[in-house]
Amino acid sequence: MRVEYRRFVPVETDLLAEFLMGEDWPYFSGEGVADAGRIREQVAAGYYDSDRTRTFWIVAETEVGLIRLFDLGDDTPLFELRIRAAYRGAGLGTQVLRWLTRYLFTEFPHIRRVEGTTRQDNLAMRRTFTKGGYVKEAHWRQAWPGRDGTVYDAVGYGILRSDWEAGTVTPPDWDDEPS
Numbered sequence: 072m073r074v075e076y077r078r079f080v081p082v083e084t085d086l087l088a089e090f091l092m093g094e095d096w097p098y099f100s101g102e103g104v105a106d107a108g109r110i111r112e113q114v115a116a117g118y119y120d121s122d123r124t125r126t127f128w129i130v131a132e133t134e135v136g137l138i139r140l141f142d143l144g145d146d147t148p149l150f151e152l153r154i155r156a157a158y159r160g161a162g163l164g165t166q167v168l169r170w171l172t173r174y175l176f177t178e179f180p181h182i183r184r185v186e187g188t189t190r191q192d193n194l195a196m197r198r199t200f201t202k203g204g205y206v207k208e209a210h211w212r213q214a215w216p217g218r219d220g221t222v223y224d225a226v227g228y229g230i231l232r233s234d235w236e237a238g239t240v241t242p243p244d245w246d247d248e249p250s
């Protein structure tokens with residue numbers, strides 16, 4: 072799918088509210104109860120755009136998804152990625168993850184690695200991480216309270232600049248327990 076990326080500007084707050092409130096996002100805590108007022112407050116506070124945060128629309132025939140990049144002043148930024156349900160499962164998530172990884176490493180020379188976390192049962196995002204060259208680096212047990220009262224495990228993935236530049240995938244050394 073041919074997509075473009077357009078940086079979010081605060082004047083698009085109504086569009087953002089429509090996007091976030093128009094669908095359920097079960098793997099995000101909180102947004103299920105997001106309301107337009109709270110989203111406006113977050114925009115005003117720089118949650119979507121500031122010197123440490125950038126947000127992009129994923130645009131195909133319409134705004135089909137949203138990327139929020141944050142902690143951009145650190146050497147390890149994080150991101151959130153959302154694609155409308157009607158556009159999932161067609162390779163877009165993988166394409167977008169590769170784009171945002173390249174964007175971060177080229178736009179911010181100080182960045183050494185990029186990280187992302189998700190719920191253990193978010194199989195689509197986990198597969199997307201792997202396809203994008205990210206490797207699992209962390210597993211937090213009972214760390215992600217879901218809206219249904221269940222406490223899920225959380226998992227963390229990362230990609231190193233050195234791997235991204237070389238086109239390699241280096242797994243962590245898990246077998247490092249002192250004997």
Ligand SMILES: CC(C)(COP(=O)(O)OP(=O)(O)OC[C@H]1O[C@@H](n2cnc3c(N)ncnc32)[C@H](O)[C@@H]1OP(=O)(O)O)[C@@H](O)C(=O)NCCC(=O)NCCS
Binds near residue numbers: 099151194198
């Ligand atoms: C997670 C998300 C970004 C992935 O985007 P996508 O466009 O659906 O992903 P792709 O089509 O590129 O698929 C990537 C891989 O995941 C697999 N996949 C997709 N949906 C899946 C599902 N429901 N269960 C298991 N695997 C799935 C695909 O088969 C593909 O793997 P393959 O090539 O080996 O077959 C998208 O589903 C989404 O926005 N979900 C809701 C928001 C969310 O959970 N964001 C992440 C929160 S941290």
